[in-house]
Amino acid sequence: MSQNQSLHLSVDCVVFGYDDDGLKVLLINQKDSSPDQNSSPWSQLPGDLILLDEGLDQAAQRVLFELTQINGVYLKQFMAFGDPNRVKDLKDRAWLQSVRNLPEQRVVTVGYYGLVSLQDFTPRPASFAGGAQWVDLQEVGPLAFDHNIILDQAFETLKEQLESQHISFELLPKKFTLTQLQALYEVILDKKLDKRNFRKNVKKMTHVVPLDEKQTGVMHKPAQLFSYEPRKN
Amino acid sequence: MSQNQSLHLSVDCVVFGYDDDGLKVLLINQKDSSPDQNSSPWSQLPGDLILLDEGLDQAAQRVLFELTQINGVYLKQFMAFGDPNRVKDLKDRAWLQSVRNLPEQRVVTVGYYGLVSLQDFTPRPASFAGGAQWVDLQEVGPLAFDHNIILDQAFETLKEQLESQHISFELLPKKFTLTQLQALYEVILDKKLDKRNFRKNVKKMTHVVPLDEKQTGVMHKPAQLFSYEPRKN
DNA sequence: AAGGTAAGTGTATTATTTACACATACAGAG
DNA sequence: CTCTGTATGTGTAAATAATACACTTACCTT
Numbered sequence: 001m002s003q004n005q006s007l008h009l010s011v012d013c014v015v016f017g018y019d020d021d022g023l024k025v026l027l028i029n030q031k032d033s034s035p036d037q038n039s040s041p042w043s044q045l046p047g048d049l050i051l052l053d054e055g056l057d058q059a060a061q062r063v064l065f066e067l068t069q070i071n072g073v074y075l076k077q078f079m080a081f082g083d084p085n086r087v088k089d090l091k092d093r094a095w096l097q098s099v100r101n102l103p104e105q106r107v108v109t110v111g112y113y114g115l116v117s118l119q120d121f122t123p124r125p126a127s128f129a130g131g132a133q134w135v136d137l138q139e140v141g142p143l144a145f146d147h148n149i150i151l152d153q154a155f156e157t158l159k160e161q162l163e164s165q166h167i168s169f170e171l172l173p174k175k176f177t178l179t180q181l182q183a184l185y186e187v188i189l190d191k192k193l194d195k196r197n198f199r200k201n202v203k204k205m206t207h208v209v210p211l212d213e214k215q216t217g218v219m220h221k222p223a224q225l226f227s228y229e230p231r232k233n
Numbered sequence: 234m235s236q237n238q239s240l241h242l243s244v245d246c247v248v249f250g251y252d253d254d255g256l257k258v259l260l261i262n263q264k265d266s267s268p269d270q271n272s273s274p275w276s277q278l279p280g281d282l283i284l285l286d287e288g289l290d291q292a293a294q295r296v297l298f299e300l301t302q303i304n305g306v307y308l309k310q311f312m313a314f315g316d317p318n319r320v321k322d323l324k325d326r327a328w329l330q331s332v333r334n335l336p337e338q339r340v341v342t343v344g345y346y347g348l349v350s351l352q353d354f355t356p357r358p359a360s361f362a363g364g365a366q367w368v369d370l371q372e373v374g375p376l377a378f379d380h381n382i383i384l385d386q387a388f389e390t391l392k393e394q395l396e397s398q399h400i401s402f403e404l405l406p407k408k409f410t411l412t413q414l415q416a417l418y419e420v421i422l423d424k425k426l427d428k429r430n431f432r433k434n435v436k437k438m439t440h441v442v443p444l445d446e447k448q449t450g451v452m453h454k455p456a457q458l459f460s461y462e463p464r465k466n
Numbered sequence: 467a468a469g470g471t472a473a474g475t476g477t478a479t480t481a482t483t484t485a486c487a488c489a490t491a492c493a494g495a496g
Numbered sequence: 497c498t499c500t501g502t503a504t505g506t507g508t509a510a511a512t513a514a515t516a517c518a519c520t521t522a523c524c525t526t
Contacts, residue, residue: 006239
C-alpha cells in the first residue's frame with residue numbers, strides 16, 4: 001500500500017455482425033503514425049481508455065462510437081483481461097507511444113461483446129473511411145496486443161449465451177425469415193439444424209411474432225416475415 | 234487522451250462455504266481505525282488493490298490469503314464493477330482514508346467467486362481472529378461499498394455455472410455422500426430434488442467415483458462415500 | 467405453360483425427465 | 497438380544513422433449 005498503484009483501464013469491444021454472407025467482427029486499423037517504417041500497421045479491436053467519470057458500460061458505448069460511429073448496439077461485458085504484460089509486446093510499442101501519454105503503463109481491459117445486423121447497416125457509416133472494417137471471422141489474422149485472445153473468448157461467450165439470452169435477434173434485420181434465423185444459429189453453433197425441428201422450437205418463443213408481411217422479389221415461395229418483440233416482464 | 238486517466242484496480246473475493254448447516258459467505262470486518270466514533274465498522278468482502286506486476290487471478294489469490302489466510306481455493310473471475318461512484322459513498326470514506334494513499338481515487342474492481350468446504354476447515358485458521366468470519370447467506374446485512382451487489386451477482390453466477398463447471402465439489406469435503414451432494418444442490422438452486430433421479434444423474438458423472446469406504450458413527454444405514462476425481466482430458 | 471427454387475408442414479421413433487414406495491443397515495434403548 | 501428409529505439405497509412406468517425424415521406450395525423466370 002505504500003507506492004502508487006494506479007494503472008490504466010480500457011474497454012475493448014468485440015462487435016459481431018451478421019449477414020447472409022456469414023459472421024464478421026468489427027476491426028479498426030491503427031493509424032500508422034510511427035516515424036519508423038519497420039512497424040506495420042496492426043488491426044485491433046475498437047477499444048480505448050475509459051474516462052475517469054464514466055461507467056464501464058457507458059465507456060464501451062462511447063469508445064465504440066468514437067472509433068466506428070456505431071451507436072446503440074447491444075454491448076455486454078464478458079471478461080476482464082489483466083495480464084501485466086498484455087500491452088508490453090514489442091510489436092505494440094510504436095503505436096502506443098504515438099497515442100498515449102504513458103505508453104509504458106500497465107493497462108487492464110474490460111471486454112464487451114456486441115451484435116449488429118449488417119443488413120440494417122445500409123448504407124454503411126461514412127466514417128468507415130476511418131479504418132473500421134468488417135472482417136470475416138475465418139479470416140482474422142494476428143491482431144494487436146492480446147486481441148486474438150479477447151476475440152476468441154468473446155466468441156465462446158456468444159456461443160454459450162446464444163440460447164439463454166435473446167441475443168440472436170440483434171444479429172438479424174428487424175424483419176427476418178425463419179430461414180435467416182436458422183442460418184444464423186448454424187453459423188454460430190457451427191452445425192446443421194433440422195428445419196422442421198428448428199421451426200417447432202421457434203414457435204415456443206413467444207417473443208418471435210409473425211408479421212402481416214411476406215418476403216417479396218424472390219423467385220420462390222415468399223417466406224413469412226417475423227420480428228422480435230421482447231416482452232417486459 | 235490529454236489528462237492522466239489512471240485509476241485504482243482492486244479484486245474482491247466472494248468465497249462461498251458450505252457445511253451441513255447451509256451456505257455461508259466469507260466476510261471481513263474493517264478495522265475501526267477511524268478517529269471519530271460515529272462511523273461504525275462495516276463488514277465487507279475480502280478485497281484489495283492489485284499490485285502493478287501481478288495478474289488478476291494471482292491478485293485474487295494473494296488478497297484472499299492476506300486477509301483471511303485461506304489459500305489455494307478455486308477462484309473464478311465473474312465480473313468487473315466500475316460505477317464511478319462505487320467507493321464514493323459517505324459511509325465508506327473514513328475507512329478508505331485510513332488505509333489508502335489516495336482515498337478519493339476511483340476504484341474499479343474485478344469480482345471473483347470461490348468455494349470451500351467448511352468441513353475440511355477443521356480447525357479454522359487461527360488468523361480468523363483478524364476479523365474474518367463465515368456469515369450465513371440469509372443473514373448478510375448491509376456491506377461496505379457496493380459489496381451487496383457484488384455478492385448477489387456472484388451468487389447468480391454460481392447458480393448458473395453450478396452444473397456446467399465442476400464447481401460443486403469444491404464446496405464439499407473430499408469424501409462425501411450423495412445425500413450431501415444433493416443437499417448442496419438444493420441449497421444453491423433453492424429447490425427440492427428427487428433422490429432417485431439425482432442419483433441417476435450422478436452415476437453419469439464419471440468423475441464422481443465411489444470409494445471403498447462407508448460412513449461410520451451414524452445411527453442409520455451408513456452411506457457410501459464418494460470423491461471427485463477430475464480426469465484430465 | 468413448364469421448370470427451378472426455397473418455404474412450409476406432420477408423424478413416428480427414440481431419448482430424457484419426472485414421479486413415486488419399500489426393503490436395508492446401522493445405533494441406541496430397553 | 498430384540499425392537500425401534502433413522503437415513504440409505506434401489507427400479508419402473510408415464511410424460512415430455514428431441515430427433516429423423518419427404519412431399520406439396522407459391523412465386524419467379526424463360
